[in-house]
Amino acid sequence: MSWTDERVETLKRMWAEGQSASQIAKELGGVTRNAVIGKVHRLGLSNRAGAAPARPAPEAAAAPAAKDKPAPKPEAEQPAAAAAPAPRPEPAPASRPAVASPAPEAQSAAPPPPPSSRKAIVPAGQPLPPQPSANEISPEALASVREVEKTAKRLTLMELTERTCKWPIGDPATDDFWFCGLPVQQGKPYCEAHVGVAFQPMSARRDRKR
DNA sequence: CCCTGATTCGC
DNA sequence: GCGAATCAGG
DSSP states (O other): OOOOHHHHHHHHHHHHTTOOHHHHHHHHOSSOHHHHHHHHHHTTOOSOTTOSOOOSOOOOSSOOOSSOOOOSOOOOOSSTTTTSOSSOOOOOSOOSOSOOOOOOSSEEEOOOSOTTOTTOOOOSSSOOOSOOOGGGSOHHHHHHHHHHTTSOOOBOGGGOOTTBOOOEEEOTTSSSEEEOOSBBOTTSSSBHHHHHHHEEEHHHHHTTOO
16 A cells, blocks of 8 residues: 555544544555654654643654754744644544444344543442342343453553443442443444343343333 | 653665 | 654653
């Protein structure tokens, strides 16, 4: 693959949108994120609006001496090149709506735990957080969940990725709270065990309908 | 471990 | 110019 005008254009657009190099590479296809990053640099459009963690010092490692002396730090692109609106809102790592697990199949997702239960104002006491009522979960699934939760990765909200189980465990109102973190099942937000309790066949949960 | 971008350097 | 390898960091 080569950098055709069109591909470069896509690259520029996505980079400007705050997409990560890997996402751009995936979109373009035929290139790795390294290729994308390399191109980004060659195009001179590196730092995306002062959000860059700012590289302290690209080192210097004893100036190779001799050769020539390029301007130390010609960082004069701020004024004019400030095309993008200064007050960068929020690049947001992944602009994905988060979960959104399709599963239009004959199963009903039981969103027992609100993964984004930010304001979980739980009156400390008898928490009784997420965990769906055990009485409507298959014994096997329940058992494996208990088992899995013993070996959970115990990730924090910030540590979650597209491939870590986002099942919350514990009481959000206390420090005794974390996310499963085990490898998710393809296309699902949870690991195998938690998918088992989160997604139930309609028939399974219909039998106890009032 | 997963991921990010940055840099280097042979091609 | 290109991008794999590598680095540095989260």
